Amino acid sequence: MIPETLTEAVTEAPILDTQSRSREWQAFRHNPLAVAGVIGLAFLILFSFVGPLIYHGSTTTPHLLATLQPPSAQFPLGTDSLGRDNLARMMVGGQLSLEVGFAAAFMATFIGVVYGLISGMATKWVDVILMRVVDIFIAIPSLFLLLFVDSVFHPSAALLVIVIGSLSWFAMARMVRSEVLTLKRRDYVEAARAVGASNWRIMFRELLPNVMGVVVVNATFQVADAILTVAGLSFLGLGLPPPTPNWGEMLSSSMSYMFQNAWWLIYPPGVAILIVELSVNFIGDALRQAFDPRLRKA
């Protein structure tokens, strides 16, 4: 199996392409933005997923004699109004926020890419109709649709992924389609067609690798958007059901203690979301610089 794919890779991919891909990787790796972004994201992933293995706090046990406590030796990030350990909740809360965000972004990217490829390759009328559908959905602010669907169905984490994923692929589809429209007139596509390649083969073997740059860059921003959406929905009280905490919900409930100045409840979830967003935006910008030769520094 492995030798077969290897030879396939060698014979199919033009040599120039592999060279330029490694150049992009080089550009990305040497970009300080990328380094900062990867470190920030890695830190939060470790914090959320490895953290609970080291710090054994309970996310649900209420300490009724120690409610709304500022940080102390026993509770490094203080306690909330029910006397629950804030640090433990921050760690576990990150898991859900990150998982749902990444999964939804992956789903949106997948749908957007396939839809964009189909629309770009389809006959004129099919393309017009497919894009008109995208235009209509783009016109409606997605948060409104998400809030509505959430209020009706009270989704679980898995359902929330599906809902966010299926309502945020429109911009990606539009972008991939416009790339396909310019790429499909290139010689290598004509050549593939002349050899008798099917539309599907052209889409996934010839066009897909060439739109990958645009896709990867925008998928990163899609992750930033999705994490923000999950947090925003939870903040509005219509995200994920309790008792499992998540950053958006923690931020939203901290608002009630604003006048008591419970800063240890207000800042940590906000800072965590900010670090994720900053890291992902850094990575996205570094990728964009890597893939766009005009922005690539020598």
Add this chain to the structure above:
Amino acid sequence: MFKFVLQRLIQSIPSMLGVTIIGFFLVHIVPGGPAQAMLGPKATPLRIEQINREFGLNKPLPVQYIHWLGQLLQGNLGVSYYYNESVWSLIMTNMPRTLSIVGIGIVIAHVVSILLGSIQAYFHDTKFDYVMTALTYFFYSMPYFWLGIIIILVFSINLGWFPSGGLSNPLNPNPGFGSWVAHTTLPVLTLVLGTVAGWGRYMRTSMTEHLVQDYVRTARAKGLKESVVVLKHALRNSVLPLITLLGFALPSLFSGVLLIEVIFNYPGMGLLFWDAANQRDYPIIMGVVVITGFLTILGNLLADLLYGLVDPRIQYN
């Protein structure tokens, strides 16, 4: 010009119809349908049947849709279950408030981001540029809802300069313009800080690209004053993409203003929608979705026209 506007309006009709189809469909994906929603979870099948007949909900969906669309065209969006008031009049009360936040926010954000972006581009790779780039990254990544909370903490709770929310003081029955300004400043500030970051970065890139173009060099070679070169030549061209960006940004601006209204308890369309979503008040939900969809499409049209005004290369005929 008039012909062009008319043409674009006609072209946007299919999109608007699409928006109404989505709005209509929304209420019919609710389990049990509108009758169940109206009567609540304890409704008897008989009563549901009765309501269905009364409101014509037992007719085929396309017939219902045509009927609903006819009502919509007459400005009738149904009656809110919760307020028992016409959805149209509820939206008409709340919409101007939302539009004033968005409108004022857009104008301020544009002025600031054009200024900031141009100055950064002109003095690129200086200390000022680096600090501003870091700051814009920071605000760009900051979620609206957290930004709003911090703004309340700083300007309302700690400094006590502005009220923390609402639109008027409940003890004052006749709030004047001053009260409106006091209550609207922080929501607008939140929107501006949240959007300036992205637009400023965009403006910086655009201006940087234009400052090295041949036509700028030609203008300098002609001996034009530097201020004319930068302000009349480079700036005017660099602003163009920002206008297109505005059209694309409208939906996310509406999403953002929803969060802002919830944080500041500001009674606009966003808060109306959020309350409706919590109370399952479907006519309001449907109405707000349709109206915001329309507003976005019209806003895009407006952005197109604006583009033509600033770009003399575009002619309408």
